Structure formats: structure tokens, C-alpha cells
Amino acid sequence: MDALLDGLNAAQKTAVTSPASVIQVLAPPGSGKTKTLTARVAYLINHHGLLPWNIIVCTFTIKAAREMKERIRGFVGEGVESRLILGTFHSVARRFLVLYGNHIGIEKNFGIADSSDSLAIIKRIIKRRGFIVEPSAARSRISGLKARSTSCEEYIATAKKADQQEFANIYAEYEDTLKASNLLDYDDLLLRCGDLLRKHPTCVSSIQAVLIDEFQDTNHVQYELMSLFAQHKKTITIVGDPDQSIYGFRSAEIRNLQRMRHQYPETIVVNLENNYRSSGSILHSAMAVIQQDESRHNKTLLATHCVGERPVLRKLPSAAVEAGWIVSEIRRAKILTGELLTYNDFAILLRSASLSRHIESALGKAGIPYRMVGGHRFFDRVEVKIVLDYLRVINQPDHNDALVRIINVPSRKIGEVTIKHLLEEAEAKKKTLWNLILNAAQGKTRPQTKLSIQAEKGLETFVNLILTSQKKLQSVDEQSCNIVDLIAHVLKKLSFEEFLRRTHPEDFETRWANVEELVAQATDITVATEEALPVVEEIEQREFSSEDILSKFLANVALSTEVEKAEGEQVLQVTISTIHAAKGLEWPVVFIPAAYEGSIPHSRAEDTDEERRLLYVGMTRAQSLLYLSCPVKNSQREQTTLSPFISSRSMANVFDTKGPSFRFSVALDLSRILRRPCPPESAIQNARSLVDRLEDDLWPLDGEELDPENSYWDRSNPNNSAFPPEASSKRRRIE
Ligand code: ATP
Ligand code: MG
Numbered sequence: 254m255d256a257l258l259d260g261l262n263a264a265q266k267t268a269v270t271s272p273a274s275v276i277q278v279l280a281p282p283g284s285g286k287t288k289t290l291t292a293r294v295a296y297l298i299n300h301h302g303l304l305p306w307n308i309i310v311c312t313f314t315i316k317a318a319r320e321m322k323e324r325i326r327g328f329v330g331e332g333v334e335s336r337l338i339l340g341t342f343h344s345v346a347r348r349f350l351v352l353y354g355n356h357i358g359i360e361k362n363f364g365i366a367d368s369s370d371s372l373a374i375i376k377r378i379i380k381r382r383g384f385i386v387e388p389s390a391a392r393s394r395i396s397g398l399k400a401r402s403t404s405c406e407e408y409i410a411t412a413k414k415a416d417q418q419e420f421a422n423i424y425a426e427y428e429d430t431l432k433a434s435n436l437l438d439y440d441d442l443l444l445r446c447g448d449l450l451r452k453h454p455t456c457v458s459s460i461q462a463v464l465i466d467e468f469q470d471t472n473h474v475q476y477e478l479m480s481l482f483a484q485h486k487k488t489i490t491i492v493g494d495p496d497q498s499i500y501g502f503r504s505a506e507i508r509n510l511q512r513m514r515h516q517y518p519e520t521i522v523v524n525l526e527n528n529y530r531s532s533g534s535i536l537h538s539a540m541a542v543i544q545q546d547e548s549r550h551n552k553t554l555l556a557t558h559c560v561g562e563r564p565v566l567r568k569l570p571s572a573a574v575e576a577g578w579i580v581s582e583i584r585r586a587k588i589l590t591g592e593l594l595t596y597n598d599f600a601i602l603l604r605s606a607s608l609s610r611h612i613e614s615a616l617g618k619a620g621i622p623y624r625m626v627g628g629h630r631f632f633d634r635v636e637v638k639i640v641l642d643y644l645r646v647i648n649q650p651d652h653n654d655a656l657v658r659i660i661n662v663p664s665r666k667i668g669e670v671t672i673k674h675l676l677e678e679a680e681a682k683k684k685t686l687w688n689l690i691l692n693a694a695q696g697k698t699r700p701q702t703k704l705s706i707q708a709e710k711g712l713e714t715f716v717n718l719i720l721t722s723q724k725k726l727q728s729v730d731e732q733s734c735n736i737v738d739l740i741a742h743v744l745k746k747l748s749f750e751e752f753l754r755r756t757h758p759e760d761f762e763t764r765w766a767n768v769e770e771l772v773a774q775a776t777d778i779t780v781a782t783e784e785a786l787p788v789v790e791e792i793e794q795r796e797f798s799s800e801d802i803l804s805k806f807l808a809n810v811a812l813s814t815e816v817e818k819a820e821g822e823q824v825l826q827v828t829i830s831t832i833h834a835a836k837g838l839e840w841p842v843v844f845i846p847a848a849y850e851g852s853i854p855h856s857r858a859e860d861t862d863e864e865r866r867l868l869y870v871g872m873t874r875a876q877s878l879l880y881l882s883c884p885v886k887n888s889q890r891e892q893t894t895l896s897p898f899i900s901s902r903s904m905a906n907v908f909d910t911k912g913p914s915f916r917f918s919v920a921l922d923l924s925r926i927l928r929r930p931c932p933p934e935s936a937i938q939n940a941r942s943l944v945d946r947l948e949d950d951l952w953p954l955d956g957e958e959l960d961p962e963n964s965y966w967d968r969s970n971p972n973n974s975a976f977p978p979e980a981s982s983k984r985r986r987i988e
Pocket of ligand 2: 466
């Protein structure tokens with residue numbers, strides 16, 4: 254039989270090989286939905302003769318897209334997978350806009366306003382107009398409207414009350430600013446792509462199949478895009494799980510599942526029931542959480558792995574101690590499984606990125622390498638951002654925000670007040686800032702803003718740098734045409750290395766390494782784009798220029814939500830991620846700290862059911878070991894209460910309050926679940942004696958720092974009945 258189908262169960266095979274044109278695969282976490290979707294893509298290529306560029310595959314994160322490409326490569330052969338139109342909705346939409354956006358008046362080198370750009374623009378508008386509105390609230394409101402395809406004009410027509418009109422003004426000015434700077438924000442990418450495909454359906458006439466992962470989290474606009482992609486050939490496969498719908502707060506519409514069945518009555522539904530990811534106990538605990546939602550349809554979920562260790566639930570005195578405990582458990586688990594696990598196997602999943610402070614510092618102190626996902630991005634680091642802003646302005650000088658950030662970095666004696674006045678002058682004249690300073694530097698029109706002689710010189714140097722860089726980018730011949738040269742040119746002209754050394758003597762090395770890292774990524778994208786060239790020619794006889802590569806690089810930066818280090822994949826490191834960004838992924842060992850009311854469910858969350866599903870998503874990322882914990886006092890030193898999702902009496906036996914015993918059987922279970930060779934029993938025995946010697950080092954909660962009697966839940970509190978009395982007073986030992 255086909256190697257493609259090997260290792261799939263009967264239901265998965267049905268979904269992969271089904272002749273039906275519209276398929277919904279609805280199934281719980283870890284049941285192989287993504288695996289099935291991937292296999293179907295390969296099946297369509299190998300058995301239905303589809304060409305990779307006839308297929309659109311949408312995933313939710315860049316990481317998921319990358320993993321999927323890797324899996325597909327295994328089936329269809331090296332290089333074929335890179336020709337698929339595969340990526341997040343945003344990156345797929347961008348691709349169509351780059352190729353065909355000119356049909357609807359979008360300039361080819363449009364930039365992408367990432368969330369911080371959008372926020373900066375809105376802040377400026379609010380300040381200038383003297384409104385009293387929270388900028389981030391205004392931003393989410395605009396985004397919410399766009400997600401439902403409500404244009405600014407449509408909103409203005411309905412805005413009657415004073416506050417609505419005030420908001421309408423912000424919305425209108427925001428749109429004008431984006432337009433003037435030739436920027437599209439995240440929502441625009443989807444909306445404008447929708448406009449394009451509606452008005453020019455031929456742009457997708459070659460598309461033969463559309464496949465979507467994590468369908469439960471699509472919003473209205475994404476749904477529309479899906480049907481537009483498939484408007485010529487209605488071959489659609491979606492996979493999803495209503496229990497994992499966690500983006501309602503961003504206008505995701507779970508009703509899209511029904512809407513799809515209604516729009517395509519030929520839809521067939523396939524259910525998968527076996528879980529191949531997690532141990533029986535982990536599944537049991539996750540089910541105990543999700544089943545509290547009485548409105549949901551109960552589904553069968555069968556464990557295929559051993560029962561394994563019960564998930565751990567611990568109460569610790571403070572967030573700092575909790576972080577120390579996590580570090581200690583990571584080291585312990587690593588040693589006591591005979592090094593079966595590497596740092597890559599551990600993930601710490603947070604309800605909100607702001608909880609990471611103590612954890613990062615504890616990992617840092619212990620010298621454990623880690624990567625942050627969905628939090629502070631690599632591309633947001635000061636030194637990286639400066640270089641990127643130069644590239645943004647070179648790519649698109651009308652990008653006012655980027656220009657303002659770098660016009661005086663390194664210092665060119667152009668003061669903040671001068672910059673502010675220049676910007677105001679440009680806005681008053683309905684010009685871009687670049688236009689104003691270009692004319693000034695070339696002696697065409699003097700700005701009204703008074704400039705010192707030094708500032709005037711500074712402006713001239715800056716303008717020249719941008720102009721020469723643009724020339725360089727346009728003139729390089731085929732052979733050496735790449736943005737790596739361009740970055741090198743900019744760094745040299747700025748004497749950037751010396752600048753960093755001077756301004757950050759204390760951590761110059763790290764910062765310079767980040768800049769080098771950025772150069773490495775630019776190299777990667779140049780190579781990848783060149784490899785992908787034939788695809789583009791298939792779609793349209795057109796070649797990528799180095800300017801296109803620069804735009805693509807900047808778009809990738811804007812669309813990335815994670816720390817994407819080029820060589821980061823090889824480095825062994827613990828992952829810290831938000832639960833949202835961990836969707837679809839799995840790790841052998843997962844920690845979910847801060848499991849208290851106010852954190853999860855979050856105090857500002859409106860939908861408690863969605864918060865419960867979020868915890869469910871977090872717990873079902875774990876394959877072998879799962880640890881939940883809760884500090885008695887949170888970072889603000891307030892007393893906490895255990896999350897109601899895990900504190901009910903019925904859950905008393907679901908969790909273990911002591912932690913895994915790390916007998917040989919734990920390593921054995923792990924090796925089975927992860928399909929890795931198990932170290933010999935003697936290695937585990939040796940590790941045990943090593944840990945006994947390291948006990949003080951590994952268990953920072955001992956002694957004075959923590960009184961064992963107080964380290965467990967207050968048994969008199971009926972809400973905290975998750976802890977059987979006999980377990981609660983014992984100090985945990987390795988058995
Ligand atoms: P989620 O809802 O979390 O996205 P999913 O349903 O997409 O989960 P996958 O990520 O596709 O699940 O699969 C989970 C794990 O189970 C993966 O490690 C995958 O390789 C494995 N798996 C899936 N199907 C099978 C199978 N038939 N036999 C063995 N392993 C499988
Ligand atoms: Mg999946």
C-alpha cells in the first residue's frame with residue numbers, strides 16, 4: 254500500500270483518500286487532524302495529479318506552516334513542498350496582493366503595519382485630536398470591525414452618538430494614514446485580498462484545492478477568503494475542534510462550521526476518536542476540565558498510550574518560588590529519566606505573556622537556555638528594530654513611523670522637537686515626511702520648520718544614505734543581488750558596530766550577535782526565495798527582484814509572532830509560550846503556572862467557557878508529564894484562589910500533589926509515548942543517587958524558604974478540595 258497511508262488509522266485514511274469534494278474533519282486534540290490534512294495534501298499531489306501551486310493550505314502560525322512543509326516534503330520529495338501556497342491566512346493573502354494587488358490599486362511594494370505600528374498611529378491621532386480614548390481599545394475596536402468587514406464608510410453611516418462619531422474620526426484618520434504611508438495592517442491584508450478575488454476571480458483560477466487547519470478559529474473574513482479561494486473548484490478540506498476554539502475574543506466565529514455545511518450541502522464530516530499524543534492520565538484530566546462545559550457535545554476520545562503519571566498540581570508561596578520550582582522540576586525530570594529528555598522537550602505555557610518575568614529570570618539563573626514564543630519578539634529588540642527600520646524606509650520611504658524612529662539614530666543632531674515639527678508640517682501639507690525632507694535635502698523647497706545648521710546637515714546625510722541604499726538595491730546584478738549586501742552597506746555607513754559598542758558597552762556582544770542573527774535570516778530568505786522562483790513563474794511570467802525579496806523579508810518579519818532564530822531550531826532550549834501561540838503543538842513535558850482565578854479565567858475575559866477551553870488546549874499539549882501550579886500570592890502580592898476549572902471536588906483524584914515518583918517505569922512510559930529508546934534501568938538508578946546528592950540544589954523550596962506544612966493547600970477551604978488530606982501534609986520525596 255502507499256507509504257503515504259502507512260501509519261494512519263481507518264478514519265484518517267478515509268479522510269485522506271475520500272473522493273468527496275468538501276470535507277470537515279472534526280476531532281479532539283492529538284487525534285491526528287493536522288497529520289491527516291498534511292497527508293491529504295500529499296495525496297492530492299501524488300494521486301490526483303495536482304500541482305503544488307494549485308493548492309492553498311492555511312495554518313494558524315508560522316511554526317505550524319513550517320512543520321507542515323517538513324511533513325509534506327517527506328511524502329512528495331524535496332523542493333515540491335516549497336511550491337505549495339502554504340502559510341498563515343495573512344501570508345497567503347499577502348502573496349496574492351503582491352502578485353495581483355495592482356488590479357485594485359495596491360502598489361507592489363506596500364508595507365505591513367504590525368500591531369505596534371498600528372498602535373503608534375492611533376496614539377498619535379488620539380493625542381492630536383485631544384480625545385480621551387484608550388489607544389489599544391480603539392485599535393481592537395477597529396480590528397473587530399474590520400474582522401466583520403465593516404468599512405470605515407459603513408461605520409460612519411451608522412455612527413450617531415458623540416462617542417461613536419469620535420471613534421469614527423479615529424477610524425477614518427487611521428485609514429488615511431495607512432493609505433498615505435502605503436501600509437496595510439493585518440486585517441487589511443485579508444480584506445483587500447477578499448476585494449481582489451471578488452473583483453478579479455481569475456487570480457485564483459488555477460486553484461484546485463483549499464485546505465485549512467484549526468478551522469474553529471477562523472473569523473468572518475477568513476471564511477470569506479476560503480470560499481473565494483475555492484470559487485472555481487469547490488474542493489475544500491478543513492480540520493478543527495470546537496472544543497479548542499480560543500479566538501472568540503478576536504472575532505473568530507465557531508458558527509463557520511455550520512455556515513460551511515449550509516453553503517456546501519455536499520460536505521461530509523469525518524470524526525477521529527483516537528488520541529495519539531498524550532498519556533491516559535493527562536487526557537483524563539483534560540477531559541475533566543472540558544466536560545464542565547455543559548453546552549458542548551460530548552465526543553469520544555480514546556487514549557492509545559499508557560495511563561502514565563497523574564498530572565501534578567502544586568501550590569507554592571509566591572510566583573518567584575513557583576518559577577524556582579519549575580526550574581527544579583525540569584532539571585529533576587531530565588536527570589531522573591536518564592537524559593531521555595532534552596531541553597527542547599519542555600514547554601512552559603502561560604495565560605498571558607506578562608507572567609513570564611519570574612520564569613525567565615529563574616531559567617536564566619539556572620543557566621537553562623529558553624526561547625520565548627508569542628511574547629517579546631526577536632524583531633522587537635532595540636538593535637534589531639533599528640536595522641529593520643532602515644530596511645523599511647529603504648523599501649518604502651513613505652513609512653512615516655519607521656522614518657521617525659531612525660531619523661536621529663545614530664544621532665544626527667536632529668532634536669525631538671524638530672522631528673515633531675517636521676512631522677506636523679508634513680501632515681499639514683498632506684505630504685509624507687520623506688517627501689518633505691527629500692525636497693529639503695535636495696534644496697528644492699525649504700521646510701518651514703527651523704533647522705539648525707547641524708540638523709540640516711544631518712538630514713542631508715540621512716537622505717543620502719537612503720537614496721544610495723535604494724540605488725544599490727536596484728542596481729546589483731543577478732549574481733550578487735541580495736539584501737545581505739544591503740544590510741552590510743547600511744551597517745557600514747552607520748558605523749553600527751561602533752555605535753552599539755559605544756551606547757551599550759555592558760552587553761554589546763549579545764546585541765551585536767542579534768544583528769548578525771538578523772543577517773543570517775536575511776541570507777536564508779534570499780536562498781529560499783530563489784529556490785521558489787519557478788513557482789512564481791508558473792503563476793505568472795514574472796521574476797523576483799531584490800526589491801521583492803526585501804519586501805518579502807519585511808513582510809515575514811511583520812507577520813511573525815514568535816522568536817524565529819535561524820539556527821534556533823538546532824539549539825536545545827525550553828519553550829516559554831502563551832497558550833494561544835501553542836495551539837496545534839505538542840511537548841513531552843508541559844508546565845502551566847499561575848493556575849488561579851483572575852489568571853485563568855482571566856479577570857478581563859468576557860467568556861468563561863472560552864477560558865476553560867484555553868486551559869484545555871494548554872493541558873492537551875502535554876504528551877507525558879503535565880504540571881499545573883498556583884502561587885499563594887501573585888506577583889502583585891495578592892492572595893489567590895485556585896482556578897475554578899480545577900478546584901471542584903470531582904477533580905480530587907485527577908491530580909497528584911506530590912509529583913512523579915520517577916521510578917524506572919516513568920522513563921519506560923516516556924520512551925514508549927515518544928518512541929525513543931529507553932535508557933537502561935541502571936542509568937536511572939545512578940541518576941537517582943546523583944539527584945539525592947544534588948537534592949539541596951535541585952529543591953530550592955527546602956529549609957527556611959518554605960515551611961512544608963504551609964506549602965500545600967489549605968485543607969479547611971472546601972474550594973480547595975483537589976487535595977486529598979493524606980497527600981497534603983507529606984513532604985514530597987523521591988521514592
Ligand atoms: P491538535 O488538535 O492539538 O492540533 P491534531 O488532531 O492536529 O491535534 P496531530 O498534531 O496531527 O493532532 O497529531 C498528534 C500526534 O499524534 C502527532 O505526534 C502525530 O504524529 C501523532 N499521530 C497522529 N495520527 C497517528 C497515528 N495514526 N498513529 C500514530 N501516531 C499518530
Ligand atoms: Mg493540529
